[in-house]
Amino acid sequence: MPAHSRPGFPKAPPPRGPNSPRIPSFYRPRPSATPPLTGPRLRSALPARKIVGLLSELRPQQMFLRAVSSGLTSLFRTPGLAAVTAMSTGTFVQLDPLNYRDGARVEPVDSSGTEKAFEPATGRVIATLQCSGETEVHLAVKSAKAAFEIWRKKSGMERGQVLLEAARLIKEQKDAIATMETINNGKSIFEARLDIDTSWQCLEYYAGLAASMAGEHVQLPNGSFGYTRREPLGVCVGIGAWNYPFQIACWKSAPALACGNAMIFKPSPFTPVSALLLAEIYTKAGAPPGLFNVVQGGAATGQFLCQHRDVAKVSFTGSVPTGMKIMEMSAKGIKPVTLELGGKSPLIIFSDCDLEDAVKGALVANFLTQGQVCCNGTRVFVQKEIIDKFTKEVVKQTQNIRIGDPLLEDTRMGPLINGPHLERVLGFIKSAKEEGATVLYGGEPYEPTDPKLKHGYYMTPCILTNCRDDMTCVREEIFGPVMSILPFKTEAEVLERANDTTFGLAAGVFTRDIQRAHRVAADLQAGTCYINNYNVSPVELPFGGYKKSGEEVGMHKPATVASAATPVFLSL
Numbered sequence: 001m002p003a004h005s006r007p008g009f010p011k012a013p014p015p016r017g018p019n020s021p022r023i024p025s026f027y028r029p030r031p032s033a034t035p036p037l038t039g040p041r042l043r044s045a046l047p048a049r050k051i052v053g054l055l056s057e058l059r060p061q062q063m064f065l066r067a068v069s070s071g072l073t074s075l076f077r078t079p080g081l082a083a084v085t086a087m088s089t090g091t092f093v094q095l096d097p098l099n100y101r102d103g104a105r106v107e108p109v110d111s112s113g114t115e116k117a118f119e120p121a122t123g124r125v126i127a128t129l130q131c132s133g134e135t136e137v138h139l140a141v142k143s144a145k146a147a148f149e150i151w152r153k154k155s156g157m158e159r160g161q162v163l164l165e166a167a168r169l170i171k172e173q174k175d176a177i178a179t180m181e182t183i184n185n186g187k188s189i190f191e192a193r194l195d196i197d198t199s200w201q202c203l204e205y206y207a208g209l210a211a212s213m214a215g216e217h218v219q220l221p222n223g224s225f226g227y228t229r230r231e232p233l234g235v236c237v238g239i240g241a242w243n244y245p246f247q248i249a250c251w252k253s254a255p256a257l258a259c260g261n262a263m264i265f266k267p268s269p270f271t272p273v274s275a276l277l278l279a280e281i282y283t284k285a286g287a288p289p290g291l292f293n294v295v296q297g298g299a300a301t302g303q304f305l306c307q308h309r310d311v312a313k314v315s316f317t318g319s320v321p322t323g324m325k326i327m328e329m330s331a332k333g334i335k336p337v338t339l340e341l342g343g344k345s346p347l348i349i350f351s352d353c354d355l356e357d358a359v360k361g362a363l364v365a366n367f368l369t370q371g372q373v374c375c376n377g378t379r380v381f382v383q384k385e386i387i388d389k390f391t392k393e394v395v396k397q398t399q400n401i402r403i404g405d406p407l408l409e410d411t412r413m414g415p416l417i418n419g420p421h422l423e424r425v426l427g428f429i430k431s432a433k434e435e436g437a438t439v440l441y442g443g444e445p446y447e448p449t450d451p452k453l454k455h456g457y458y459m460t461p462c463i464l465t466n467c468r469d470d471m472t473c474v475r476e477e478i479f480g481p482v483m484s485i486l487p488f489k490t491e492a493e494v495l496e497r498a499n500d501t502t503f504g505l506a507a508g509v510f511t512r513d514i515q516r517a518h519r520v521a522a523d524l525q526a527g528t529c530y531i532n533n534y535n536v537s538p539v540e541l542p543f544g545g546y547k548k549s550g551e552e553v554g555m556h557k558p559a560t561v562a563s564a565a566t567p568v569f570l571s572l
């Protein structure tokens, strides 16, 4: 998550992958092949000259031509790069094809309708995408199958070299990619840069793991022996949400490719732009054409992908209702799935905490990416002794969060993703008031002074008090900048209330009592628990959910992140 690279967190830790340790799930299971839970980061073990060798085998001239023919040549160290980075809000329009197949941008051969993508800061349409139809999905699968035949025969070391080169390219083009992400998603450029860091770090991490994954040798009676192999599954599908478009594409593709699979990625139709940049980067880094294809579209396109006979696995990030549908469809095809779904996570603040840190923690747990983060700690339980002091300070600092043009350096909160979502979030605040909550601050539509932002989807971050556990705003995922503050008396009481939810993605605890911190973390039913911090997510740790927040990883390997650093500070 965005906060990994923030100032003060131990030495720029790499991000966790959303499914990490996901490697086993992208392998066809073989008897007793127990995967490593974590792995060393081996970037320094993969010498750069080997990468150059690999790329020259793949005819760089051809790759250059491909890059030139794509509309994003400007992202590849040409004078255009500066132009993208210097772009201002209200100027970008996407005219290039938005599907990517066989190593090039293409228009889909058939479509099941169109969708408009907006620049949330201004409300302008920046792209109209053709939703890929069944034939286009089939062509993407066919192309990925062909690439898979090449890729699966490569050694882990060779695959790691391509991923490392892709990571290097992302790093090199970080500002330009972050700019595109901000334009299409609305998050501040400050945050988007952190997201791009966590993206290339993820590729580096899996590049390091790729070479070290191996099967087992098993001694059998009378001098016989057996062995297990790790085999990739085949063509995997990644379906992404709109809140971390580039990062989700990286977090899904890096482990899949590291294990020898091909991937077809479908971004959210709200944020179609940046996955294409990743596709072009993989091609430039030496991935065979078709290894990472992008198909655009909404639910119908997603269904064609999940139901395709030749798709071996689906990795999904999105809402619980869609996750259920994906699981059902995949079950019909006996396909494994990884689901990363919604949350309504508790943040518990004990009276013995460092109050300054706890306030910063609550801000970062609620207001990153305008509150549109799955693992946000939106139920803020505060021990009675300090609740007045805490609330006063949280309100003061929330008032200082600068809202506005997300491409400006000092903006910390941009617009929400679109008009209907803004209305939905404001609707939650209305119903909170009707149910008896008090709006202490914010929760109103906001119009920045710059006239070009007049039609953007802005609101003021909202602090609710007088909340009860049975209120809609406390039970349901709002996916917007709305913090509910709830008082508590005892540890036992707060644990019971914190776990009384159908979700279980994340949780946080602020206390100076180290024993209590670990005791509470162990008892919280959540895939990740943060101690004295929030929204940090090192790649070495798994990220998954209990209950309806997801499946596969979290239930068995919940992670506790005990951070030595202070939480990121959002107000200026």
Ligand SMILES: NC(=O)C1=CN([C@@H]2O[C@H](COP(=O)(O)OP(=O)(O)OC[C@H]3O[C@@H](n4cnc5c(N)ncnc54)[C@H](O)[C@@H]3O)[C@@H](O)[C@H]2O)C=CC1
Binding pocket: 018, 239, 240, 241, 242, 243, 244, 266, 267, 268, 269, 297, 298, 299, 300, 301, 302, 303, 306, 317, 318, 319, 320, 321, 322, 323, 325, 326, 339, 340, 341, 342, 343, 373, 374, 375, 477, 479, 505, 549, 550
């Ligand atoms: N646990 C996690 O890591 C994360 C979870 N989320 C969750 O995602 C939600 C917000 O994202 P949204 O994009 O609004 O979610 P969504 O569920 O509406 O859509 C997610 C993706 O699924 C596709 N889709 C929709 N219906 C489909 C169907 N029937 N078959 C196949 N694909 C389909 C969409 O086009 C999109 O690409 C929130 O609930 C949030 O908590 C978001 C980010 C991370």
Ligand SMILES: NCCCC(=O)O
Binding pocket: 001, 002, 243, 244, 247, 372, 373, 374, 375
């Ligand atoms: N980097 C944020 C992870 C959580 C999310 O995708 O919502």
